[in-house]
Amino acid sequence: MRTTDYLLATQKESPAEAEIISHQLMIRAGLVRKLASGLYTWLPSGLRVLNKVAAIVRDEMNKAGAVEVSMPVVQPADLWQESGRWDDYGPELLRIKDRHERDFVLGPTHEEVITSLVNNEVSSYKQLPLNLYQIQTKFRDEVRPRFGIMRSREFIMKDAYSFHLDTESLETTYQRMHKAYCNIFDRIGLEYRPVVADSGSIGGAVSHEFHVLADSGEDDIAFSNASDFAANVELAEAICTAGRPTASSDIELIDTPNAKTIADVATLLNVEATQCVKTLFVKASEESDDALVALVLRGDHQLNEIKASKIDGIASPLEMADEAEVKPVTSAGFGSLGPVNLNCRIIVDRSAAVVADFICGANIDEKHYINANWDRDVKTYQIEDIRDVIAGDPSPDGNGTIEIRKGIEVGHIFQLGDKYSKAMNCGVLTESGKHQVLQMGCYGIGVSRIVAAAIEQNHDKYGIIWPDTIAPFQVAIIPMNMHKSPRVAEAASKIYESLIALGVEVLFDDRKERPGVMFNDMELIGVPHSIIIGERNMDNQVVEYKNRQTGDKTTVSIDEIVAFTVDKIGA
RNA sequence: CGGUGAGUGGCGCAGCUUGGUAGCGCACUUGGUUUGGGUCCAAGGGGUCGUAGGUUCAAAUCCUAUCUCACCGACCA
Secondary structure (H helix, E strand, O other): OEHHHOOOOOOOOOOOOOOOHHHHHHHHOOOEEEEEOOEEEEOHHHHHHHHHHHHHHHHHHHHOOOEEOOOOOEEEHHHHHHHOHHHHOHHHOOEEEOOOOOEEEEOOOOHHHHHHHHHHHOOEHHHOOEEEEEEEEEEOOOOOOEOHHHEOOEEEEEEEEEEEOOHHHHHHHHHHHHHHHHHHHHHHOOOEEEEEOOOHHHOOOOEEEEEEEOOOOOEEEEEEOOOOOEEEOOOOOOOOOOOOOOOOOOOEEEEOOOOOOHHHHHHHHOOOHHHEEEEEEEEEOOOOOOOEEEEEEEOOOOEOHHHHHOOOOEOOOOOEOOHHHHHHHHOOOOOOOOOOOOOOEEEEEOOHHHOOOEEEEOOOOOEEEEEEOEOOOEOOOEEEOOEOOOOOOEOOOOOOEEEEEEEEEEEEEEEEEOHHHHHOOOEEEOOOOOEEEOEEEEEEEEHHHHHHHHHHHOEEOOEEOOOHHHOOOOEEEEEOOOOOOHHHHHHHHHHHHHHHHOOOOEEEOOOOOOHHHHHHHHHHHOOOEEEEEOHHHOOOOEEEEEEOOOOOEEEEEOOOHHHHHHHHHHO
16 A cells, blocks of 8 residues: 555644543544544544454454354344343433334344344254354443543444353353453453453353453453452452451540541551541442441442442442431441441441451541450441452462452453343253253454554554554555655565565555654554665665564665565564 | 533634634645755645624623533443
8 A cells, every 4th residue: 555545644643632542542643533422433544453353353253163143233122122121221222213213222232133033043952052243333322432442432343142052051152252252362462361250231140351451441450460360350359368356455535626538537646547447338228127238448448339239238239328318327427437336237348357456437526436346346247348359468269469450341251141032032942842041142342442452552652553463554665755766766666566466564655755754654553564765775775674563673685675574574 | 410621724722801803833735945753944725713692883702591522420341
């Protein structure tokens, strides 16, 4: 491709709204343009990358025994009513009407369509297991699209759905897909982790997320420094191996004027936050006799809302009580609450339960207790795991300690079980002639999100550094002042034609631009290999090869540069 | 949906307080200059100042309504 025939669309400046580096670089490098909130046009370079990612995904899916189909973006509402998600999915599901006033949705996912399809096409156990996938546009009407292509409303997703007679077969395919996902991210060259995950609203028992590690990620991933344990912080178990020391002092009521937060109290009393406990009040579930439940955590720990909401008697999703609701129970306001003399159900985090002689609110405004102790000063309480794990915690698998890193979720696989097949009565006849509801698995990859995630992980101050496998072009030819030097023009054209003939993807910068402009553009776009051709090297019949990733430069003779470059691409 | 902020040429912004008929940088066009890391000079094209209404002799500027967008939060693959 010659740049004069191409739409390079590079920019010096990025829009003010682009907050994260991948978004800025995708605009500046001419990969995408925003049309409206959460809606993006893919420019030629961006589309090339997107297609390469899709091709790798497709190849690995095929190798893993999945079969490609393509389902409509627009889906009839009755399918969604049948599965129950017409009511459950909420405003993220974009609903539209056709000219006959019939309801449709823009598909955010395709469980309903695929289940309907399989129900119609598969009627015997002999046809199972079956794994169908597609790579296609999804639409989710996100409350707040952000980070460019990372969380957009319209995006490209690979979604696969497998169907099985029993859970053993589901497990086998699940493991096969797990491996295929690892192959995909390995091939693309990303640093990633498969992590144990909460299956959330999609349902099912077993679930793994695949995260690309990047500081701009929206999820916290906990993993062991000594084993392959990795889990989303949402559900990573917080282990407490320590025992509780015996109480050493009598409980004492002290004045703590204007000390509202744990940090205030710790500073005032000159102690560590770990010696304090904090008490939060959440609403009890409707069937519970209580109105509120007190949750007690060590001062330096954070409440894990997902863990808390799973405890019997607590409202799910979790609802924090406001000050007006707390006052009648405690007779004190926020900032002075604690478990001592509290007439309310108390749930204590494992780590808070092993603190002795702790500091807590006294349920009297402006006062705290010091040297409070469990059992002695608080008789009735229940111990649960209700906090987020933090760096340094012991790993739940018993090996090593926890580290926390940010991750971008690029894949998620689920063992769905019969949630959809049961709702939509999707089954086959078994060997004995009985109708049996199928087991399902579903497996998603955010194809467009991978493009952004790859940039988050691979860039420098000059621009993008694409892994070879997904770069928009493999090689850039940068001729210096070609329009003034027939020798340079001839050498550049010759090298270009030779590489093209070998099937190499080359971007030949034939613009009448100064060298600096071309260098900067090619580095911004992130082409992995460059060939620099200048008049000063013509007398020796050599050109320069430059590697974007390492920055290494090598002088190579014109006769050998094509073979040299092809070798570099292969390496 | 709550909080905050912003809408002025393709992008980044100034002008608004104190109304007087729109400007700067980048990008674009033309000519020249320069040519191994975003040269420099000159000339030029492009904007009903988000939209609607109001005040006024006069509105980008003041008032009202409305729309859109971004960031934080909530929510959510």
